[in-house]
Amino acid sequence: MAQVCLLGTPESTLRYELLSRETAREALATYDLREPYANSLALDTVSIGAAVSLLNDLNWYLVRFTRAALVQSDSVSEGEWLSRDLATAIRDGEVDPDATGTFLEVYGVEEGRPEDPVFVEREGEWTPEREGYDEVLVVRVTEGEFGG
Known part of the structure; x- marks a missing residue:
């Protein structure tokens, strides 16, 4: 089982x-x-593959109306999301799921709204601090997304 979460741009009403x-x-x-x-x-x-396939089908709309397309699968992490690029790389066998989790994009969520993310390189058993946020949304990203 996998989940997809699309975060809309501030200037759009995503739904x-x-x-x-x-x-x-x-x-x-x-x-x-x-x-x-x-x-x-x-x-x-039903799977990371189905999630990536759906995101590919919706690509035209995602480029225009979303700021992030995320995938979550318990087979990779029970609490962290994957960027679309990382989910695609895992699906295609280019990245071992166990080798992910070093490069992160972290969103603080305040009053149900994810704020602008920060990039964090995890070392060891790092856990994000909430720092005044209601929730923290952690997204694993590729090294290329992290550096770009």
């Missing part, structure tokens, strides 16, 4: 933008949609 367009609406029709954060959309898929 409206996706569901008002026929192609995106049809791609999402079979999923139970949730909104875990303000201006977000989340759903469950």
